[in-house]
Amino acid sequence: EPEVTQTPSHQVTQMGQEVILRCVPISNHLYFYWYRQILGQKVEFLVSFYNNEISEKSEIFDDQFSVERPDGSNFTLKIRSTKLEDSAMYFCASDGDAHIEQFFGPGTRLTVL
Amino acid sequence: QQQVKQSPQSLIVQKGGISIINCAYENTAFDYFPWYQQFPGKGPALLIAIRPDVSEKKEGRFTISFNKSAKQFSLHIMDSQPGDSATYFCAPKGGGNNRKLIWGLGTSLAVNP
Numbered sequence: 001e002p003e004v005t006q007t008p009s010h011q012v013t014q015m016g017q018e019v020i021l022r023c024v025p026i027s028n029h030l031y032f033y034w035y036r037q038i039l040g041q042k043v044e045f046l047v048s049f050y051n052n053e054i055s056e057k058s059e060i061f062d063d064q065f066s067v068e069r070p071d072g073s074n075f076t077l078k079i080r081s082t083k084l085e086d087s088a089m090y091f092c093a094s095d096g097d098a099h100i101e102q103f104f105g106p107g108t109r110l111t112v113l
Numbered sequence: 114q115q116q117v118k119q120s121p122q123s124l125i126v127q128k129g130g131i132s133i134i135n136c137a138y139e140n141t142a143f144d145y146f147p148w149y150q151q152f153p154g155k156g157p158a159l160l161i162a163i164r165p166d167v168s169e170k171k172e173g174r175f176t177i178s179f180n181k182s183a184k185q186f187s188l189h190i191m192d193s194q195p196g197d198s199a200t201y202f203c204a205p206k207g208g209g210n211n212r213k214l215i216w217g218l219g220t221s222l223a224v225n226p
Contacts, residue, residue, distance in 0.1 A: 004156075029213055040181040043157065043202060056213055100145055100206065102214060103216050104156035 002026045004105035006092050012111045013082055017033045021077045023092030033093040033102060034038045034067065036060070043091070049075065082112045116140050119203050126224050132190040134220045136203030139184065143205040146179060147190045147214070160201070161188070175204045193224045198202025 005024045013019050025032050047057040049067055051088040066078045075094075079086055090111050093102040118137045126132045134148075147162035162176040163186065164172045170177045176189040186205075190197055200221050204214040 003131070033213070033217075035214075042218045043204070055188055056211065058213075071184040077200070085181075093156075095212070100212070101159050101162065102212075104149075104158065106154075106156045 002103075004092055004094055004103050006105035006108050007091075008107045009106065010111070012113065015084055015112055018078050019110065021079075021090050021092075021110070023074050023077075023105055024073045024100050025075055025092065025094030026096075026103055027073070029094035029096045029103075030113060031055075031095050032067075032069070034077045035091045035093065035104075036088040037091065037107075038088045046077070046090075077112075078101055082110075084112050086110060087112045115206060116215050117203060117217045119220060121220060122218065123221040124223070126222065128195060128226050130193050130223055130224075131186075131222045132193045132197065132222055132224070133187045134168060134201050134203075134222070135185060136187065136205075136217050137183075137185045138203075138205055138215075140207070140215070141184070142208035142211070144208040144216075145152065145206040146177065146186045147204055147206070148175075148177065149202045149204055151202065151219075157204075190222075193222075195224045195226050198224050200224055 007022045032049040035043050037043045048060045050057045064080045068076050089107040091107045092105040095102045119209045140163045149157035150160040161175045174191045179186040200219045203217040204221045
């Protein structure tokens, strides 16, 4: 069964450093998403991406964040200068035109020290 | 602004009992109403979902009841099992081209053996 994969599973970084979180969505999907979940809190939408551009972003997704689909398979989230409050689980999700179910990856736990 | 209110925050049920989790929403543009199940350390996984043109959907032990006029939908887990112990999220989807999921705060369900 196809699945969304994410790497790394855990990333530890120092405040102010740049991080790149990587995702491989399901191959025939067209819509890609990043969500985050601060420990013990709800899941929050960050950004959606379609046809090589951002289709929607939340207030959280400020100019410190960027997304990219550098090739036909990867979808990345970059945080330019991490803050302590960026510590969270980051989930990548994807869905296709004919399917509105969003499939989620296992997440990357980001710890900012 | 809390568009989605989920209750209860936590729930303890005996094996074989019925678990009921409720979700109230404000945005009448939502057009897809899923429940996601999340186990510790894993990404959310779609459990069951309903469209607003039906009032109930059943899949095995899981049932969604949808009340459009009251802007509420609920998840019923019949014959609850210890393996159902997880966190459950309602996450309705914005209508039309708005594909992001708006998440409830989650319900931690514990099913005692």
